[in-house]
Amino acid sequence: QPYRIAVLVGSLRKESHNRRLALALEKLAGERARFDYLRIDDIPLYNQDHDSDFPAQGTRLKNAIRQADAVLFVTAEYNRSIPGVLKNAIDTASRPYGDGAFDGKPAAVIGTSPGAAGTAMAQQHLRNVLVFVNLSVMAQPEAFLQYRDGLIEADGSVTNDGTRRFLQAYVDRFLDWVGTHAPR
Ligand code: FNR
Incomplete structure (x- = not known):
């Protein structure tokens, strides 16, 4: 059985480099994993009043995370920090208090x-x-990827050999991490 990986991409832009990076990792994972790209563009702006009247989009997000073996965060950087849209999704999925969706799952972070x-x-x-x-959260390897035009094609093919090997090693280690932290 392939691992089910919930993927949160921290960019909504159509031509997102980070979405391409996620596709590249999916390709490199091959048969070992199934990537589920979770929609976060329609999650209402988090409001604590919603904790007692939870939005359907938030419930959908939480269910998708709960069904996954692990969560992979592929994020852009906005003003030296987390894009608001991603933080909003995390805040939503973490609530109401005591009923967060992330509890105890393996995860990893990468971005370009x-x-x-x-x-x-x-x-x-x-x-x-x-x-x-x-x-x-997997501590190592870290992966800080400087994006260059053409580095990753629209279908997730990595055009640079060194980068492809680096990302292959990253995804191999991540799947090992999932295997040891989400035994089924
Ligand atoms: C950026 N960008 C950016 N890049 C970076 O390396 N550090 C940063 O702090 C920022 N800050 C920043 C703020 C805002 C509001 C925007 C729109 C952009 C550039 C950013 O890396 C670039 O637009 C990427 O293409 C965004 O990732 P996606 O959308 O291609 O995945």
Whole structure:
């Protein structure tokens, strides 16, 4: 049985490099995993009043996370931090208090941007949040990928050999992590 990986991409843009990165990882995982790209663009802006009248989109998100063996965060960096749309999804799925969807699942973080630091600051901020919602976040390897035009094709093919090997090693380690932290 392939692992079911819930994927949260921290960018809504059609041509998102991070979405391509997620597709690349899916391709490199091959038969070992099934990636489920969770929709986050329609999650209402989190409002604590919703905790007693939870939005259907939030319930959908939580159910999809609960059904997964692990969660993979592939994030852009906005102003040296987590894109608001991703933080909104995490806040929603973490509520109501005591009924968060993330509790105890394995997870990993990766991201790409054209800047030299390749989303390092956003990823570090994200790790802070993910540890609090009690995800078991893989510590190593880290992956800060500087995006260059053409690095990943629309179907997720990685055009640079070194980058492909690096991402293969990352996904192999992630699936090992899932195997040891979400035994079925
Ligand atoms: C950015 N970008 C950016 N890049 C980066 O490396 N560090 C940063 O702090 C920021 N800040 C930032 C803020 C805002 C509001 C935008 C719109 C963009 C550039 C960003 O990395 C670039 O737009 C990527 O293409 C975004 O990722 P996707 O959408 O391609 O996945």
